[in-house]
Amino acid sequence: MSKVQNPLTIEIDRHEASPIYLQIGERFKAAIAAGHLKPGDRVPALRGLATQLNTARGTVEMAYNMLVDEGYLQMRGAAGTFVSSSLPGAVTTPAARKTRERANAPRLKRPEPAADIGNDVKPLRPGLPALDAFPRKVWSRLVSARAKSGDLATLTYPEPSGYRPLRERIATYLGLSRGVECVPEQVFVTNGYRASLELILRSLAKPEDRAWFEEPGYLLARAFLADANMRLVPVPVDHEGLDVDAGIAHCHDARFAFVTPSHQSPLGVTLSLARRMKLLDWASRAGSWIVEDDYDSEFRYVGRPLPALKSLDRDDRVIYCGTFSKVLFPGLRLSYVVAPERAAARFGQLTKNMNAGSPHLYQAAVADFIAQGHFARHLKRMRALYAERRMLLANAIRKAFGDRVSIDLPTGGMHLVAIFHAGRDGPIDDMAMAARAREAGLAVIALSAWYLNARAKHALRGIVAGFANVADADEAAGLSRTLRRAYDAQSMTASSDAKSA
Structure with a gap:
């Protein structure tokens, strides 16, 4: 069984905003990553480390429990606490090499920011319950x-x-x-x-x-x-x-x-x-x-x-x-x-x-x-109301768009997704179309905005629309016509750009 060759020195900063037990945990993780602690090494006893740091034994115990939960340490009863012998190689790689590998590793693209749809109650806002x-x-x-x-x-x-x-x-x-x-x-x-x-x-x-x-x-x-x-x-x-x-x-x-x-x-x-x-x-x-x-x-x-x-x-x-x-x-x-x-x-x-x-x-x-009992009664009423309103909006969008969209009615939830079919000029720019709809007073969100890379080929094009606040068939029809006008305007722009290109 291996032992720590050199005494482990841990320092904490009492002026730091981070709690002491989290600081202790981070110091151990850094020591493991740097190779100062290796799999199988014994770590200081709770009481001994608490005395060294001049902190409560419970604080050190909380840090150790966290490290055990995360797989860094193993408690072996009277034998003591040890660095886990089954740590993955990525954890035990020396810090310098980890830094180089991280610098050379391909980074995932950060998500494109979705357009700001505000915090108001504009129609078709996804996730907004029936306030009425x-x-x-x-x-x-x-x-x-x-x-x-x-x-x-x-x-x-x-x-x-x-x-x-x-x-x-x-x-x-x-x-x-x-x-x-x-x-x-x-x-x-x-x-x-x-x-x-x-x-x-x-x-x-x-x-x-x-x-x-x-x-x-x-x-x-x-x-x-x-x-x-x-x-x-x-x-x-x-x-x-x-x-x-x-x-x-x-x-x-x-x-x-x-x-x-x-x-x-x-x-x-x-x-x-x-x-x-x-x-x-x-x-x-x-x-x-x-x-x-x-x-x-x-x-x-x-x-x-x-x-x-x-x-x-x-x-x-x-x-x-x-x-x-x-x-x-x-x-x-x-x-x-x-x-x-x-x-x-x-x-x-x-x-x-x-x-x-x-x-x-x-x-x-x-x-x-x-x-x-108001909560249970409210949920029961909303299930019936939302089932009706989702049908109103889905039928209105299908009528307004015809074969240009596909809608699979959700089995649950408060929004639906209308997926656009590609036209002669390829898939429509749903981000631009949604922006036009927002200018017309609607709070729909482009479906492609929900992808890590909205411009990726596998990203579906369409809109995400909330139906919970659609009051009746007439309102659903009017909202759908507004969506269709935004769609047509974007289609004309795309067609004009394609011809000029």
Whole structure:
């Protein structure tokens, strides 16, 4: 058994914003990468390192547990703690060589920024729930009652992990409706999906971790992850959802997989059971994390809502993300994360360090909305309403465009995809067409914008349009005619450019 030849020196910076346990973890990872620590080397005992650093034993223990979870260290009981003997070569490569390899390695193209469609309520905006159908009187009554309650908790700083009764309601709801078994201590309330991603990355990720990302995939999450220095590996999506075999072939040791299994964003397909099991098996064998974005799974129009991918997770590798933005209204800025049991303590610590916490008043009102049965009744009404409105918009677009588009009605969700057929001058520039539609007052998004490279040949051309706020057939017809005018104007421009060329 090998031992560390030279005493390991670890220094921490108490003025640094990063928590001490994270600093300890990064120092160990750097020492392993530089070759100062090798597979099989014993690392300092908890008490000894805590004394050396003049910090609490629990802080060092938290760092060691993190390194064990990530596969860097192995605890062998009374024998001590050792650098894992099964570390991949990429981790143990000396830092200088790693730097050269990274500099010479081809870099994935950063995603093209999608056009800004704003934060207003323009027609056909994807992901915007039916604001006209939200029970505002009930909601106002609940908020008012909480505001008048005299509860001093509404005036203090909110609990960083979330209002406890709301976390309990979420855990119960997920168990009953999504098959996700969890306890309130695993549920963390956040200020939106991007805040959920930030919590996940700060808890489990390292700079430049590689991650599978659906191709095409949720464009706002793609941009956030790229800005967070994640190295995204595009994995194609077909009629069964994410192609797991392709992901393994491209990058078998990715640290994360970001997926939308219930209703793929944007294509709307459902990840098949066979693919789900294969994805879970990959994560278990690779020691990787699956981030499941279950953003609008409540709205399914064929059969009952499918169980979440997390419900099949037996190895605690899936991180479940949900939101109230789609089922209630986005102005709430309330989402939630179900952390893996093994990482719940770390998530809890990070919420404190991030000074997180959503306003108590809204969290309490949502908890009341669920407890009093309004939530279940609202979802039932919206399923029926959205099923009707998706048909209105789909039929209107088909009538306006004829054989120029294909629309496969989604089995769930709040948007549909209209795919353009190539004309005599080739595929239409859907980015330019969508820009024309936005100038006309519509909030559609080009389908190609959801690809890592919108100009790639494999990128489908079309539009992603929300149907939740289409009130009736007349409105659907008028919106579709506006889309068709934008399409025709772009087609004329393309034809003129082709002739002049």
